[in-house]
Amino acid sequence: xxxxxxxxxxxxxxxxxxxxxxxxxxxxxxxxxxxxxxxxxxxxxxxxxxxxxxxxxxxxxxxxxxxxxxxxxxxxxxxxxxxxxxxxxxxxxxxxxxxxxxxxxxxxxxxxxxxxxxxxxxxxxxxxxxxxxxxxxxxxxxxxxxxxxxxxxxxxxxxxxxxxxxxxxxxxxxxxxxxxxxxxxxxxxxxxxxxxxxxxxxxxxxxxxxxxxxxxxxxxxxxxxxxxxxxxxxxxxxxxxxxxxxxxxxxxxxxxxxxxxxxxxxxxxxxxxxxxxxxxxxxxxxxxxxxxxxx
Amino acid sequence: xxxxxxxxxxxxxxxxxxxxxxxxxxxxxxxxxxxxxxxxxxxxxxxxxxxxxxxxxxxxxxxxxxxxxxxxxxxxxxxxxxxxxxxxxxxxxxxxxxxxxxxxxxxxxxxxxxxxxxxxxxxxxxxxxxxxxxxxxxxxxxxxxxxxxxxxxxxxxxxxxxxxxxxxxxxxxxxxxxxxxxxxxxxxxxxxxxxxxxxxxxxxxxxxxxxxxxxxxxxxxxxxxxxxxxxxxxxxxxxxxxxxxxxxxxxxxxxxxxxxxxxxxxxxxxxxxxxxxxxxxxxxxxxxxxxxxxxxxxxxxxxxxxxxxxxxxxxxxxxxxxxxxxxxxxxxxxxxxxxxxxxxxxxxxxxxxxxxxxxxxxxxxx
Numbered sequence: 001x002x003x004x005x006x007x008x009x010x011x012x013x014x015x016x017x018x019x020x021x022x023x024x025x026x027x028x029x030x031x032x033x034x035x036x037x038x039x040x041x042x043x044x045x046x047x048x049x050x051x052x053x054x055x056x057x058x059x060x061x062x063x064x065x066x067x068x069x070x071x072x073x074x075x076x077x078x079x080x081x082x083x084x085x086x087x088x089x090x091x092x093x094x095x096x097x098x099x100x101x102x103x104x105x106x107x108x109x110x111x112x113x114x115x116x117x118x119x120x121x122x123x124x125x126x127x128x129x130x131x132x133x134x135x136x137x138x139x140x141x142x143x144x145x146x147x148x149x150x151x152x153x154x155x156x157x158x159x160x161x162x163x164x165x166x167x168x169x170x171x172x173x174x175x176x177x178x179x180x181x182x183x184x185x186x187x188x189x190x191x192x193x194x195x196x197x198x199x200x201x202x203x204x205x206x207x208x209x210x211x212x213x214x215x216x217x218x219x220x221x222x223x224x225x226x227x228x229x230x231x232x233x234x235x236x237x238x239x240x241x242x243x244x245x246x247x248x249x250x251x252x253x254x255x256x257x258x259x260x261x262x263x264x265x266x267x268x269x270x271x272x273x274x275x276x277x278x279x280x281x282x283x284x285x286x287x288x289x290x291x292x293x294x295x
Numbered sequence: 296x297x298x299x300x301x302x303x304x305x306x307x308x309x310x311x312x313x314x315x316x317x318x319x320x321x322x323x324x325x326x327x328x329x330x331x332x333x334x335x336x337x338x339x340x341x342x343x344x345x346x347x348x349x350x351x352x353x354x355x356x357x358x359x360x361x362x363x364x365x366x367x368x369x370x371x372x373x374x375x376x377x378x379x380x381x382x383x384x385x386x387x388x389x390x391x392x393x394x395x396x397x398x399x400x401x402x403x404x405x406x407x408x409x410x411x412x413x414x415x416x417x418x419x420x421x422x423x424x425x426x427x428x429x430x431x432x433x434x435x436x437x438x439x440x441x442x443x444x445x446x447x448x449x450x451x452x453x454x455x456x457x458x459x460x461x462x463x464x465x466x467x468x469x470x471x472x473x474x475x476x477x478x479x480x481x482x483x484x485x486x487x488x489x490x491x492x493x494x495x496x497x498x499x500x501x502x503x504x505x506x507x508x509x510x511x512x513x514x515x516x517x518x519x520x521x522x523x524x525x526x527x528x529x530x531x532x533x534x535x536x537x538x539x540x541x542x543x544x545x546x547x548x549x550x551x552x553x554x555x556x557x558x559x560x561x562x563x564x565x566x567x568x569x570x571x572x573x574x575x576x577x578x579x580x581x582x583x584x585x586x587x588x589x590x591x592x593x594x595x596x597x598x599x600x601x602x603x604x605x606x607x608x609x610x611x612x613x614x615x616x617x618x619x620x621x622x623x624x625x626x627x628x629x630x631x632x633x634x635x636x637x638x639x640x641x642x643x644x645x646x647x648x649x650x651x652x653x654x655x656x657x658x659x660x661x
Contacts, residue, residue, distance in 0.1 A: 126338060126339075126342070127342075129335070129339055129342075130339060130342040130343070130346065133339050133342070133343055133637050133640065133641055134343075134346075134633060134636070134637045134640070135592075135595030135596050135598060135599045135636065135637075135640045136595070136596045136598075136599030136600060137599050137600075137602065138599045138632075138633045138636050138637065139346075139633065139637075141602070141617075141621060141629060141633065142346075142347070142350050142629055142630050142633040143350060145350075145621060145624060145626055145629045145630075146350040146351070146626060146630070149624065218466070218467060219466070222467070222469055225469060226469065226470075226471070226603065229469070229471050229603065230602065230618065230621040230622060231621055231622035231623075231624070232621060242469070245469070245471060245472055245475065246471075246622070248475070249475065249606065249607060252479070252483055255479060258472065258475050258476075258479075262469065262472040262475070262476070265469050265472065266467055266468060266469070266472070269467040269469075270463070270464070270467040273463055273466060273467050274463065277459070277463055
């Protein structure tokens with residue numbers, strides 16, 4: 001966020017002053033990101049913090065925020081704050097699941113495509129192109145609708161539209177390593193293709209995949225909430241941020257219904273993106289290499 | 296999202312890799328490039344029909360249950376008649392052929408929600424959405440390129456930090472929530488801007504020529520309708536524009552930075568050309584082909600993002616239609632829309648590549 005590194009080099013006189021500032025303070029964005037995530041982690045781990053049962057009617061419908069219901073109640077008289085807090089596990093954990101699933105599938109396909117080349121590679125990459133032919137949420141929406149609305153199907157649908165990014169990146173790394181000496185020497189000494197992929201290539205791509213995955217988490221959570229907004233994720237009584245906002249559209253005057261889940265999504269996604277942004281900065285040249293070669 | 300956007304843009308160059316270095320540039324390189332690019336587009340088009348066929352016919356385990364009433368389901372003869380009528384008892388390849396034959400005649404099935412053919416619905420709703428998306432793309436490109444160039448030019452100074460903050464917030468905001476917030480604030484609270492529909496309710500739509508109210512109003516010389524159409528566009532178009540602003544900004548910044556680091560720019564600077572002159576005449580020009588690519592991408596993403604926005608502004612276009620289809624699980628409409636959007640996106644990407652390769656002949660060599 002701050003360009004202190006460059007400033008240091010250009011103006012040595014300021015050096016002593018910046019030195020006294022601890023490293024972590026120079027990136028307030030990252031600190032903020034971690035603080036937000038920590039808060040949400042506590043909420044997810046300590047159910048006692050949720051004041052009411054998120055599924056039960058606890059008061060009159062559509063009560064504005066007051067001392068008893070800090071974020072008001074919804075159309076069924078359920079406590080809005082409890083629903084927002086309880087929705088964290090659904091949104092965040094399933095967002096993580098998308099990334100894990102997409103990264104695993106993408107890595108496997110990328111390894112196989114890059115290692116074997118030829119028609120295998122061609123088929124895999126044309127599949128990836130096909131996924132990219134559908135912009136944004138469109139493919140996931142169609143897949144989720146065909147599979148039927150449920151949070152599990154939404155995760156599958158989202159992963160189907162997310163794996164190609166990983167496959168491309170992994171494939172490009174494998175292509176650059178396939179002919180390198182440590183891989184070839186093992187192959188010559190009789191190591192089979194599967195073992196070669198698992199022992200030589202997989203460890204070589206893991207770091208890059210983890211970085212890409214870290215950058216994607218925020219987007220994945222947003223994506224999943226979007227599917228729920230379209231009615232294709234969490235099914236109604238379950239609290240989920242995207243579907244809560246979708247349900248709030250018709251209540252113009254009950255602004256609190258949309259504000260709670262909205263702030264929740266923005267805080268979590270922004271937190272992950274702040275951390276991802278710092279990561280991107282630090283790894284800039286290498287990241288460009290990973291993503292650039294995939295072009 | 297940004298990371299896979301970056302690789303999406305790569306589709307262009309990756310598909311054009313082989314054919315030996317330098318072989319194409321001299322004789323008919325452009326024609327060969329276009330031919331190859333058209334071929335890969337056709338392969339993708341075929342893939343798109345496979346996907347939508349799969350999603351509308353194969354994946355839903357029981358098409359009858361989604362299409363027939365409870366009563367009809369209890370009657371085995373009705374189920375059988377339904378299966379025979381829609382060719383569901385034929386082998387898969389035959390079903391696929393029938394499906395493609397239908398597509399060629401513009402048959403996308405009947406929407407359960409409206410009871411109309413999906414293709415009829417799409418042609419009714421498409422102009423509203425295209426108008427909105429074109430305006431949003433223009434806004435987003437204008438701001439994104441301006442800020443992106445500025446951020447690259449003043450790297451690590453405050454405009455760069457500002458641009459980064461904007462793009463960070465842009466990619467972290469759910470579009471539908473921003474739409475709700477803007478509608479609540481500027482329409483319902485402050486009443487500054489209209490936030491519902493495409494025209495003032497008391498006005499009549501201008502005579503249909505293009506389906507774009509702004510253009511039609513101008514053609515009819517109806518200035519009050521034009522003013523109303525423009526004021527109705529502002530809120531939804533701005534909300535949409537914000538959703539791709541971050542992507543365009545980041546992309547422009549990095550490709551202009553690449554341009555600024557190139558030998559051509561160094562040579563121009565060494566020759567004594569001023570910084571801003573070099574920026575516009577060299578660096579931005581070097582980046583222009585990449586900016587065309589990202590413009591096509593963001594057009595596609597905005598087309599998809601209307602699903603989040605139109606319902607909130609009662610825009611009455613493709614996005615609202617899709618939102619309703621999606622929340623009511625109208626599968627025929629959903630797959631129809633996704634097919635059409637993918638095809639539009641394919642065409643736009645193809646055109647963008649044609650323009651980009653004309654602007655930057657190096658693409659032919661890659």
